[in-house]
Amino acid sequence: MSYPLANALLIWRLTLEHLQISAVSCLLAILTACPLGVLVGRVRWLAPPVLAAAGIFYTIPSVALFAILIPVLGLGVKPTVLALVLYSQLALIRNTAVGINEVDAALLQAAQGMGMTNTQRFWRVEVPLAIPVIFAGVRTATVMAIGLASIAAYIGAGGLGVLIFQGISTGNTDQILTGAVAVSILALLADAILSSIQHVLRWAMGVRA
Amino acid sequence: MMSAPPAIFLDHVSKMYSRGYAAVSDLSLAIEPGEVLVLVGTSGSGKTTTMKMINRLVEPTSGTIRIGGRDIREIDPIQLRRSIGYVIQEIGLFPHMTVAKNIALVPSLKGWPKARQAERVAELLELVGLPSGEYADKHPHQLSGGQKQRVGVARALAGDPDILLMDEPFGSLDPITRGQLHDEFLKLQGRLRKTVVFVTHDMLEAIRLADRMAVIDAGHLLQVGTPREILAHPAALKVADLVGADVTFKLLAVCSVEQALEPLRDEPLEPKIPPIRSGDTLKDALLAMVAFGQPTLPVVNGGGILRGQITLHGLQQVVANQAQSHPVEESKPSTASKA
Numbered sequence: 001m002s003y004p005l006a007n008a009l010l011i012w013r014l015t016l017e018h019l020q021i022s023a024v025s026c027l028l029a030i031l032t033a034c035p036l037g038v039l040v041g042r043v044r045w046l047a048p049p050v051l052a053a054a055g056i057f058y059t060i061p062s063v064a065l066f067a068i069l070i071p072v073l074g075l076g077v078k079p080t081v082l083a084l085v086l087y088s089q090l091a092l093i094r095n096t097a098v099g100i101n102e103v104d105a106a107l108l109q110a111a112q113g114m115g116m117t118n119t120q121r122f123w124r125v126e127v128p129l130a131i132p133v134i135f136a137g138v139r140t141a142t143v144m145a146i147g148l149a150s151i152a153a154y155i156g157a158g159g160l161g162v163l164i165f166q167g168i169s170t171g172n173t174d175q176i177l178t179g180a181v182a183v184s185i186l187a188l189l190a191d192a193i194l195s196s197i198q199h200v201l202r203w204a205m206g207v208r209a
Numbered sequence: 210m211m212s213a214p215p216a217i218f219l220d221h222v223s224k225m226y227s228r229g230y231a232a233v234s235d236l237s238l239a240i241e242p243g244e245v246l247v248l249v250g251t252s253g254s255g256k257t258t259t260m261k262m263i264n265r266l267v268e269p270t271s272g273t274i275r276i277g278g279r280d281i282r283e284i285d286p287i288q289l290r291r292s293i294g295y296v297i298q299e300i301g302l303f304p305h306m307t308v309a310k311n312i313a314l315v316p317s318l319k320g321w322p323k324a325r326q327a328e329r330v331a332e333l334l335e336l337v338g339l340p341s342g343e344y345a346d347k348h349p350h351q352l353s354g355g356q357k358q359r360v361g362v363a364r365a366l367a368g369d370p371d372i373l374l375m376d377e378p379f380g381s382l383d384p385i386t387r388g389q390l391h392d393e394f395l396k397l398q399g400r401l402r403k404t405v406v407f408v409t410h411d412m413l414e415a416i417r418l419a420d421r422m423a424v425i426d427a428g429h430l431l432q433v434g435t436p437r438e439i440l441a442h443p444a445a446l447k448v449a450d451l452v453g454a455d456v457t458f459k460l461l462a463v464c465s466v467e468q469a470l471e472p473l474r475d476e477p478l479e480p481k482i483p484p485i486r487s488g489d490t491l492k493d494a495l496l497a498m499v500a501f502g503q504p505t506l507p508v509v510n511g512g513g514i515l516r517g518q519i520t521l522h523g524l525q526q527v528v529a530n531q532a533q534s535h536p537v538e539e540s541k542p543s544t545a546s547k548a
Contacts, residue, residue, distance in 0.1 A: 106297060106298070106301060107301065107303060107304075109266065109297070109301075110295070110297055110301035110302075110303075111303075112266060112290070113261075113264060113266055113290055113295040113297070113374075114290060114291070114295055114314055114315055114318070114364075115287050115288070115289075115290035115291030115292075115315060115318055116287075116318060117287055120318065125303060128305045129303075129304070129305055204305065205304065205305040206303075206304030206305045206306075206348045206349060206350050
C-alpha cells in the first residue's frame, strides 16, 4: 500500500490524462458512429458491409493496429485516440442502427399521419425512442475505451498505463497493481454512472425498466 | 345544405400495387359533413387503404379525392394531415411524451403559443373525462387501455379538425371498455358533429357507431347505407355474409324500445319486473325478457314515468318489418350520389 500513498499526485495526474484520452475518443466515436448508425438503420443494404468493416477493426489486436497507425500518425495521443475510435465503432453503429430500427412502425405512421415532417419525426420520435438503446452502446464503448486506453502509455500517450508499463520494466509489482486497480476502478465508476443515466433515460422515454 | 359539397368525396378511386393487385378498385363514396361513416370489411379488404388515401398516407393510383370540394393533391400533405384528426390503436401514443405533450402535438406542430397549447390540453382532457390535474403529466404506460384511447381521441381533436380518421381505435380493448368508449364517442360526436371516417372489421361496432356504413370487400365497395338498411336489405350475398347470421340480434341492437312501444293493457303487470327505458335498444329489452322470464315489460321514459309496455310479439313485428324481403335492386346505389 505504500506505493499509491507515496505517489498520489502522480496517480491523480495520470488518472486525469487517462480520462481525457478516453473521453475525447468516446466523443469522436459517438460523433462518427451515430450518424453512420442512423444511415445503416435507414438504408438496409448498407448494414452488412458497414458492420463487417467495424467488426474487422474490432478484432485487430491493438498492437497490430498501432503498427499500422504509427507510421502515419506518429507516436502519442493521436494514434491512441484513432485506435479507440475505431474499436468503439462496432458497438455504437450497431446499437444506433438497432435503436432506430426498433422504433415501432405504428408510431412512425402515427407521427406521419399527424403531420410531422420527416425531420420532425426523426428528432421528436425516432431519436428519443432510440436513445436508450444507443446509450447502451455508449456505455459499452466507454468502458472498453477506458480499459484499452492503458495501452496508450506503450506509445507515449500517457495515462494510467504508464504505471503498468513502468512497473513491468522495473519489476515493481506494487506499481503494476496500482495502475491496474486504478484503471478498473475508473471503468467500474464510469459504468455505474452511465448505467444510472441509462435508467433515467429509459424512464424518461416511457420504457418500463 | 343540400348544395354544399360532401365533406369528403372519393371519385372513382383505385389503388394498385405491383403485380396488378388492386387494394382498392374504382371506389366512389360521398361522406357528408357531420356524419360518422364506418368503413367495414374483413382484414385485407382495402378499408384501411381507403382511409389512408384521405390523408395522403397512401396516394391513389387513379381517381380523385376531394375535401370540401378541393382536390387533396393540391394541398401540401403535411398541412393536410395537420388539419385532419387521426386516431389509431392505442400504440399510437408516443411513450416518451407525457399525456399533455401527446395531446399538444398538432398544436405545437402548428406553432401555437405554449399557453394556448396548455389551455387546449386541459380543455380536451376534461372533454374526454380525464381530469387534467391528474393525467396531464402522466406517461402513456401509466394509463389503462381505455384511458390511452381517450387520450388518443383528445389528441386527434387537438387541432380542432373538421374531419377525424379513426383506424380500429377500440380494437385492442376488452368488450366492456369498448362499449363504454362507444357510448362516450357517440355522446362526444353528438356535441362536436365532426365528419368521422371510422375503420373497423367489427360489424357490431360498425352498427353501433355508424350513421352510414360502407361495406368493403376485396377492394370493392359493396354497399353504403344506414346500419338498418344494410342489415335489412343487404345488396349482395357477400354483404349478408359479412353481416353475419345473427342479423336479428344485431337489428334489435339498432332499434329503440320506442319503436315497439304499445299502450298498457288492462291486466296489471308483474310488479317485480324492473321497467325498461324508452331510449334503450330492443336488444336490451329482449335480454331483460329472457332474464326475467317475462314476455311483457313495462316501459318508462327518462324521467321514470310509465309510458306503456313492450312485448315479445312487438319485437318480432319490428324485426319482421325491418327485414321484409325487399327486392335487391331497390337498395339505392348511394355511391354515385354526386357526378
